[in-house]
Amino acid sequence: MILHDFLPSGNGYKIRLLLTLLGKPFDLVEYDITKGETRTPEFISRINANGKIPALELGDGHILTESNAILIHLAEGTPYLPADVWQRTEVMQWLFFEQYDHEPTIAVLRAWVAIKGMPEHADILVPMKQAGAKKALEFMEKRLSDHDWLVADGLSIADISLYAYTHVAEEGHIDLSVYPGIMAWMDRISALPGYIPITMKP
Structure with a gap:
């Protein structure tokens, strides 16, 4: 591949x-x-x-x-995508949420701050993105405050998808310390056997 x-x-x-x-x-x-x-x-x-x-x-x-x-x-065919129909649907819900609510705010802020530079009219756009990021993270925190994983009792691609930009959100000047459930969830993921950081090449 x-x-x-x-x-x-x-x-x-x-x-x-x-x-x-x-x-x-x-x-x-x-x-x-x-x-x-x-x-x-x-x-x-x-x-x-x-x-x-x-x-x-x-x-x-x-x-x-x-x-x-x-x-x-x-x-497909691995523990990261549950066989149970309802749990698979829950995974899909989180994947759609990641692309519609999470990535367009958290990832965009990180890109502006750390990678591409600020856009025109940043004074208007940045507060809008920050508000969206806060809403997305609060939604995740509601789940993760009393659950280890986003779906069922184990790691799934829902967690992997949302972890990717959440764990570097502070590069976009987003304070994650106010979300203890998310912080503990990120620690669980980074402690997985075989875990690699975002900067590591294969």
């Missing part, structure tokens, strides 16, 4: 973390999205017509895109 990725990306990190936890070897091909390296004609024509990472190139030539869709594919 070949993972086309940008190392600081939380969306790419989701895939790297799951592959590592599963013990599946893969090659990493890096692109610098800040320099438009995923917008080249070659990348768009061969890797992802949407011009984004991550993209996972399988041995049979298929290329998967969209981070949470890749997680679902890789987790």
